Amino acid sequence: MKLYSLSILYKGATKANLLKAAYDLSSFSFFQRSSVQEFMTFTSALIVERTTQGSRASVKEQEYLCHVYVRNDNLGAVVIADTEYPQRVCFTLLDKNPREADAMTKVQAELDETKIILHNTMESLLERGEKLDDLVAKSEHLGNQSKAFYKTARKQNSCCEIM
Known part of the structure; x- marks a missing residue:
């Protein structure tokens, strides 16, 4: 059970802008980390752009599960985790403070x-x-x-x- 990325994005008219992101890339080799982080940033932005306001979704990309929630005010959050990480916890994390999730x-x-x-x-x-x-x-x-x-x-x- 591993959580790789948590990203906050603003969904604009044409594209999503990354506001803040946190990554845990310790399970990847040193030489893979930059490309994995770039992949996660790109995937997060793409998923937020394609998700409608006020909805949640889970998307499987390679061996990762991407959970997205875009609020009505166009603020979106994406959690990228492995397939074992509980979906319920991810969406609770997107709604609340991580300590309370x-x-x-x-x-x-x-x-x-x-x-x-x-x-x-x-x-x-x-x-x-x-x-x-x-x-x-x-x-x-x-x-x-x-x-x-x-x-x-x-x-x-x-x-x-x-x-």
């Missing part, structure tokens, strides 16, 4: 945030424990010093008696 992605993001908070809490607890250990050590040292002071003061006062 897939329930699993949303839950994973929340888990990651919780893990960070828990990690920070554990670190602060450990630091607090170290500070408490230092405080206990200082307290014991102060207690020993006060006992020594008491003994010294008692010896000093024993030579003088009040009559």
